[in-house]
Amino acid sequence: MTTVAPVRSAARALEAHLADPYDPALPGSFHRALAADRAAAFPADLCRTVQEWGVAELLIPAAHGGRLRGLEEAFELCRVLARRDLTAAIALGSNLLASLPVWLRGSAGQRAAVARLLRSGGYLSFALSERAHGADLVAGGTTGTRDGDTWHLEGEKYLINNTGHAGAATITARTGSGPRGLTLFLAGLPATPPGADAPGDAPADSPGGGPGWHRLPKVATHGLRGSELGGLALTGLTVHRTDAVGRVGSGLETILETFQLTRVLVAGLALGALDTCLRRTLGFARTRRLYDGPVIALEPVARRLVDAFTDLLVGETLAAGACRAAHDRPGQLPLQSLCAKYLIPHRATGAIESLGVVLGARSYLTDPQQEPVFEKMRRDCAVTGLFDGATPVVLGGLADQLAPLAEARAAGRPDTRGMTALFAPDPDGDTGTAPLDPERMALDTDEDAVAAGLDRLAAVLEGPHPPPGLTAARHAELRTLTGRLRTALAALDAQAIALAADPGQRRTGAAYDLAARYTHLHAAGACAWRWLAHREAAPADPAAGPAGTDPAAGLLADGGWLTLCLRRLAGQAGILPPAPALDGLDAAALTTLNDLYDRNLLFSVTGFPLAGRTTDGVS
Template sequence: MEHPPYRLAEELDRFLGDPRDPTETFSYARCAELDEKEEFPADICRRLEEWGLAGYYVPEQHGGRLHDYEQLLQLSRTVARRDLTVAIGHGKTYLGGVCVWVDGSAEQAERLGKDIRGGHAVSLALTERAHGSDLLAGQVGVTCADGAGDWLVGGEKWLINNATRGTLLSLLTRTDPEGGPRGFSVLLVDKRTLPEGSYRHLPKVRTHGIRGADISGITFDAAPVGRDALVGREGGGVETVLKALQLTRTMCASLSLGAADHGLGLTVDFAEQRELYGRRLVELPQARHVLATAAADVLLHEAVAVVASRAVHTQTAEMSVTAAVTKYLLPSGTEQVLGDLTRVLGARAFLKDVHADGRFQKVERDHRIVGLFDGNTLVNLNSLINQFRSLVRGHRRGTGDAAGAAAAYDLTTPLPPLEPAKLSLVARRGSGVQAGLKDSVDALSRRAAKSPALAGAAAAARRLMDITDRLHTEMETQQGVVGDVPPEVFDTARRYALCYAGAVCLGLWTHSADAAGTGSAGALWQDALWLRTALDRILVRLGEPGTDDPRAYEDLLDHLRATRTRGEVFSLLPQRQPGHWTGTTGTTGKS
């Protein structure tokens, strides 16, 4: 099956050239050098501008190229696969613009789109030194003596990506001294219009990972900002931000996917080359187990991310659930994958100058921050907890946008344009992913009746459905929790995210297996290979007995090794060769 988002990502990968060649702008050697110097990758970002990546941060209706959020996911994943610092430093502009795409005026959006396409960086200024994720405690505010004219902005925003390099900021500002949910507004602040002395940049913060990124801050001192900078309505800033974060949290999946691609590839290559006890490491049972389970988790995460990026268009009103699950599951799951892979690499996982330019230790520490920004793990689990009531009610009634979920699962279905007005802070009718779970299980069971190879997957699917039913009964006793949330309720939300992921995997396979089961990735779909390992991983991560299907893991590892040999990306869908450099860690010339 030809899948346009993958094809577009391959075009970008080819344009960027062979990262093993130190003369290339976007090379592994250059990224390591910049990391050591803690220097922003400006030359690499200019290379991305040459290709036109910034155009994909701007919706088509505002003059850009963004019409398919899976395209943006795959493009960002391609950059993150090479270097997370670059992906985060350049991609922050998308994050900075989203509030305007969600709630801004047509004039604001057109003007901002033109600036972004012109290479101007945009930042999202939410957090403050004393308040962290507590947006309602923010102190950056405005004054206006006569209630008219310009606002005068004062206060400090801190730990802001691109606060110094950004030309514009989407600034969450207290516009009512009393604060509260209706006491904040988003202002699109253009630093080019501010008088000298009305703001100053704070020093770059030295970080453990993404060392070259512009993580800094900005202080305003009676900075005059016109009323036309207001995004949406006055007092609606928190709602605007929370809706915008539903999109950005979903797109953060691309960073975890790229990090996992990089880390898994490095580890497989090392295991193929390293000899231990007279055998190659890849032939030893323990190493094979680690590699195979990591590969299963990578494909499981890819399935969730692909469906989530499509659900932006097809299940927009349920993105409050989709985004929270995705932003919790992928960063935390990828941290676990990278941690497990260190058991194969050993000391080389932590050293800079011994193996592959120290790339594994870099990707592992760079990725740790992904789970923190745009809402950390607890924030996203708490978002699910706050929706237990509607999720339980929807599960009991069988409501939720099941048709939208089915459209997200079917990779041959064209995506409708995104309608930001449909974004909601709560999935009021429940989850369409969960509402469609039984249909997916029944469809797999019908196939299993004709194909014995699917019997194990069908049995695992039925177990998952039973677990999901019991989980919703448990959620019913925990709905309405406010204040200090007990640890066991967070664990319920964690298990809900895993059950949701299992339902996504079942829906994706049953709706797309016939179309996707061709080409170089066809073996992953035949006999439900990737689905069998994904369901096993979900059950194990739920604390349940696995499916006892070692053959599936052996076949999955064989496929992973073959893709590395062919120079292809290990992925759910067929890949053309993006370049011979994808499959090895050695140094060669340009392709």
């Protein structure tokens, strides 16, 4: 029996509760997710099942009466739910997105109201974006006008999830000028009773509303077709003075704090989708025969499978560190969440495209009788790059930080206390559970303690005693890889400083490319920390470790995991050319991947067990 760390126990319980995803009779099955998607219907059965299981308690922080102890718990829940259906995961995730401002900055009364709504199985919307402005938050046209003890909200919010059925929304409105002119309001959106006439000012096609507001029609989308995605028309919605979340004028700050947290959760959605796509493709490659052998025996196919697996391993490492930092090193979170938000959805989407080449024509089919899970996941996962700051926004934000980070790195060693705990494969009970404290959160990261993992790794590898568990060849390769990554980071720092000196370079492709490359080097630092943490925690002899129960343990212990991740990141950052052939490490990774598949574990180093197969259907 595999054990999982406490931080993953909620996700494990949910996964077990939802049971076999291949059983069409169950609400958490691929079959039902596809049927809902095809009908553009909300996956109500699955969401109700998850709510009845008790997910509301995990959307409410323990400090406010719920059971959520850390962001990582929410991340793992996102991941296991997303592997079945992103539409459901995102609907429930949007509840957390909309309530986080209240958990961070709200009043006791607001917290009680949100908790009540969540516990009653309700939905919330995070009503920020607008049709004409999108990424430009400060340009929002929705206004809040003060009138004694009340505010009147006017404007339109567009492309907002859950608006079709939300019972409340956190609405951003302009209450003054400039960046300090935005305020968040928590507004109830009572459902129109069935059979009641539409409110007076709502158009005939509105799905409902109330005095001073109505819901906009559902928006048809590429993926997430069953989502209750739409918008809100505010035509004078009246809220009370006490409905402002935090101080009047503090909206932008609260939004940026919220995004730091949710951008990491979005990565969990992408990783869940990639897990399912990889599982499906691997299953296909193992059984399908081409040219007198299984497809998996074709070298380019094995390459794609190992690469997708490695992308998952890198992604979960980067994300776990960011989740824990939110609690223990909040000053690192602004940078980590930007890196995770760019790199993980970007690589997951790319990996899914690559796996689509293996599936060939099957990747293109939506027919319920054929191979439709992959096609739906691919469409759904494409949204993760857009959420909570699309790629240009994220890379632009990151590009602006590169020069200060480079200068900090040049000035001296960053504070790396506690970094190994942030990245340990299995965190102890105290890591990442301190209450979220908005007063400790920052808007920018001063120094990159994550990338500093490469320095620590170099020191260990160059030390007088070669690390136990590594063969000489592996040790040599790791030294070379680490050296090249550090050299690349130094070169990037120089470029960032040069670029920052030229104001004409802001928002150029060159600046965004530099930021994108940085996320890979940052992720390499995260991988270094994880491996160092593993070494501290586990016996170095692979045979003595828990290799018998966890297929990934051997790969972690002998440095294979680290080499695989660093090779991949170096390749993606343009530091290493693609290898012309598979080698022993690739073969070992493929063995681990197959082993995880056979034992029905998540493609991860966490030994996370998936619900048992009780049926043998393909989808």
